[in-house]
Amino acid sequence: MSMRSPLGRARGLGSAKEGLNHWWSQRLTAIALVPLVFWLVVSVIANVGADYNAMRDWLGSPFNATVMVLLLVAVFHHAQLGIQVIVEDYVHCHAVKTAAIVATKLLAVALGGYAVVSVLFVAIGG
Secondary structure, X not given: OOOOOHHHHHHHHOOOOOHHHHHHHHHHHHHHHHHHHHHHHHHHHHOOOOOHHHHHHHHXXXXXXXXXXXXXXXXXXXXXXXXXXXXXXXXXXXXXXXXXXXXXHHHHHHHHHHHHHHHHHHHHOO
């Protein structure tokens, strides 16, 4: 049984040294997502009723393909950061926490990579 107060035990743990960087990354991706999602909503509304060929031509534009890739990268990175915070806060078993964080990062990279390659495949005309 420790005679230290909860504050004393918390102070003894030290800082994680990456909290501020993680916080800033999450805020920057959130800010980046605002205009990107606005662009996506406007683009979807403008293309309502378009067939696959029209959408392929639309995505074939270098501007639209670039913005779509930026949107996908920002979405998957932001989601990974958010899930990591939830896991760090609510999973208490260290092994499960580490496995969940690694799995989340791998899944975000895999799905994000697949999405980006899919956009490029359609944009290039494959």
